[in-house]
Amino acid sequence: MVQEQQLETVDINVNMGPQHPSTHGVFRMVLTIDGERVVDVEPHIGYMHRGAEKLSENMDYRAAIGFQDRTDYLAQFLNEQAYCMAVEKLLELAVPERTEYIRVILCELNRITSHFMFLGAFGIDLGYFGTSFTYGFRERERIQDIFEEVTGERMMYGYFRPGGLAWDVPDNFVQMIRDVLPHARQGLNDLDVLMTQNEIVAARTKGIGAMSAEDSVNWGLSGPMLRAAGIDWDLRKDKPYSIYDRFDYDIPVGSHGDVFDRYLVRLEEARQSIRIVEQALDQLPDGPIMPEKMPRRLRGPEAEVYAAVEGPRGEYGIYIVSKGGDKPYRLKIRPPSFCNLSALRDMTVGNYVADAVAILGSIDIVLCDVDR
Amino acid sequence: MPDEESQLDEASAEEQKGAETPAEKPSEKAPAEASADPPTADQSEEEEADAKPRPPAGGIADLLAEALPDVKLEAYQGMTDVIVEVERDDIMKIMPVVKDDPRLDLKFLRCLFGVDHEDEGLEVVYQLLSLEKGHDVVIKTRLPKDDAHVASVTSVWKAANWHERETRDMFGIMFDDHPHLVPLLLPEDMTDHFPLRKDNPLAEIEEWQGDELPEEGFGGAAKRR
Numbered sequence: 145m146v147q148e149q150q151l152e153t154v155d156i157n158v159n160m161g162p163q164h165p166s167t168h169g170v171f172r173m174v175l176t177i178d179g180e181r182v183v184d185v186e187p188h189i190g191y192m193h194r195g196a197e198k199l200s201e202n203m204d205y206r207a208a209i210g211f212q213d214r215t216d217y218l219a220q221f222l223n224e225q226a227y228c229m230a231v232e233k234l235l236e237l238a239v240p241e242r243t244e245y246i247r248v249i250l251c252e253l254n255r256i257t258s259h260f261m262f263l264g265a266f267g268i269d270l271g272y273f274g275t276s277f278t279y280g281f282r283e284r285e286r287i288q289d290i291f292e293e294v295t296g297e298r299m300m301y302g303y304f305r306p307g308g309l310a311w312d313v314p315d316n317f318v319q320m321i322r323d324v325l326p327h328a329r330q331g332l333n334d335l336d337v338l339m340t341q342n343e344i345v346a347a348r349t350k351g352i353g354a355m356s357a358e359d360s361v362n363w364g365l366s367g368p369m370l371r372a373a374g375i376d377w378d379l380r381k382d383k384p385y386s387i388y389d390r391f392d393y394d395i396p397v398g399s400h401g402d403v404f405d406r407y408l409v410r411l412e413e414a415r416q417s418i419r420i421v422e423q424a425l426d427q428l429p430d431g432p433i434m435p436e437k438m439p440r441r442l443r444g445p446e447a448e449v450y451a452a453v454e455g456p457r458g459e460y461g462i463y464i465v466s467k468g469g470d471k472p473y474r475l476k477i478r479p480p481s482f483c484n485l486s487a488l489r490d491m492t493v494g495n496y497v498a499d500a501v502a503i504l505g506s507i508d509i510v511l512c513d514v515d516r
Numbered sequence: 517m518p519d520e521e522s523q524l525d526e527a528s529a530e531e532q533k534g535a536e537t538p539a540e541k542p543s544e545k546a547p548a549e550a551s552a553d554p555p556t557a558d559q560s561e562e563e564e565a566d567a568k569p570r571p572p573a574g575g576i577a578d579l580l581a582e583a584l585p586d587v588k589l590e591a592y593q594g595m596t597d598v599i600v601e602v603e604r605d606d607i608m609k610i611m612p613v614v615k616d617d618p619r620l621d622l623k624f625l626r627c628l629f630g631v632d633h634e635d636e637g638l639e640v641v642y643q644l645l646s647l648e649k650g651h652d653v654v655i656k657t658r659l660p661k662d663d664a665h666v667a668s669v670t671s672v673w674k675a676a677n678w679h680e681r682e683t684r685d686m687f688g689i690m691f692d693d694h695p696h697l698v699p700l701l702l703p704e705d706m707t708d709h710f711p712l713r714k715d716n717p718l719a720e721i722e723e724w725q726g727d728e729l730p731e732e733g734f735g736g737a738a739k740r741r
Contacts, residue, residue, distance in 0.1 A: 361624050362623070478643075
């Protein structure tokens with residue numbers, strides 16, 4: 145009689161990152177796997193921590209704008225907008241009409257480039273390799289050229305100032321954007337045709353990494369992650385800032401909260417941004433770009449302000465505690481990627497290892513934003 | 517410089533505004549008193565040090581007072597938000613109620629962070645938001661520096677998990693009953709040094725060029741070597 149051998153199954157720890165192509169930056173997660181199933185995830189962040197908050201406390205209000213470009217480096221204009229709004233609220237500066245329009249146009253174009261980046265990289269996460277990335281980056285590059293023309297920089301723009309802008313836009317600004325928008329729309333359609341109806345994409349994304357509406361709120365998810373779960377919350381509509389109440393656009397909302405819905409929400413959101421840019425270009429007024437009376441040194445009163453924008457990844461907020469003087473006493477950045485990433489464990493456990501990559505990709509993290 | 521002067525004017529106007537509306541507990545305030553006459557001169561002088569504008573009547577501060585009748589709340593209108601200061605020991609009495617009470621419905625924790633007020637202790641700030649009702653509030657609590665403990669709110673909002681870990685990293689505030697309070701952004705062994713506290717100033721920028729620079733400049737230094 146053969147005695148059945150007592151075989152032991154052992155959970156294996158698999159280390160992913162910090163240098164790994166699918167972690168979208170310097171991010172490490174330790175997966176505990178049982179066969180092909182993930183039973184535990186331990187994310188490790190902080191590799192990119194530069195102390196932006198501490199450094200901002202030691203610089204005056206104008207100098208600290210540069211850190212905003214370097215947190216979420218795919219949504220630089222939106223971060224600058226949040227920071228400038230916070231300083232403007234603190235100092236009670238009125239922003240000229242033309243500046244508001246230029247800011248909205250650049251921010252919405254920035255949202256489109258960020259979503260192109262997501263769509264391209266997302267295809268790679270799912271195994272498309274080159275195609276989606278090429279489609280996404282071809283169109284992203286055209287918009288990037290406009291940013292370069294306006295600000296003189298490709299990545300770290302530093303173009304917004306408390307109260308206004310660094311300088312006015314070039315004369316061909318409106319025409320440049322009008323020329324580029326059809327390409328952007330075509331690029332989104334290309335990606336739509338490539339991915340939405342694709343059976344492999346559907347198999348890899350539908351029902352994967354789903355999070356209920358209740359959990360999404362409890363985890364503090366924001367942006368497309370929250371809307372994919374079926375919650376209609378967008379700061380541009382629900383807490384209108386700047387001049388977003390003057391435009392006609394829709395907020396796409398998903399229903400399942402899974403990877404596929406997050407993809408769809410972002411795709412549609414980019415289309416809506418094109419609508420906003422078109423309307424803003426039609427309405428763009430002439431006029432000054434800085435308030436008439438601008439103090440040479442920005443000194444805040446003793447107060448606390450919070451300003452937030454709806455970034456491509458969610459609510460990007462700046463909380464300033466001022467005790468007078470020309471520096472913030474404490475500056476806190478609410479990073480959307482940080483909050484969204486904190487829910488990674490709940491989304492990943494129970495899925496296959498290969499899906500962990502798709503889920504991480506669907507969060508659309510920017511590690512510089514997570515670590516600050 | 518005319519622009520600096522205007523800035524000063526603004527500041528003094530703000531002070532004036534603050535002095536006219538002294539702080540008051542929301543529970544003591546009836547809506548009819550909202551437009552009360554400014555206090556007399558000596559009164560405002562007396563309260564000048566901590567004069568804070570009252571929150572709008574019927575707003576979130578009143579709802580909080582209604583939902584939490586036996587908790588000490590000190591509400592005032594900040595520049596952008598209604599700010600409510602509470603006692604540290606009341607945190608776990610307050611937080612589950614503000615989340616689940618249908619009148620408040622503050623189910624979304626926007627952010628949680630610390631502030632170092634030097635001699636006045638540490639502060640933990642909770643930014644809360646209701647997606648249903650669209651209102652928000654900032655709740656704050658003070659902790660002494662030598663006993664920086666506060667109850668964790670992870671059981672109320674899961675979102676607090678990483679925020680509390682980050683706050684421990686940066687300020688050394690211990691969140692009791694946190695499930696996994698280990699360093700998040702900082703290295704694992706960095707548990708006794710809190711970079712965002714004010715007693716950790718930035719290092720001076722080294723000016724290596726100073727007096728070690730040879731008279732004849734860089735070229736000369738290279739030649740000597």
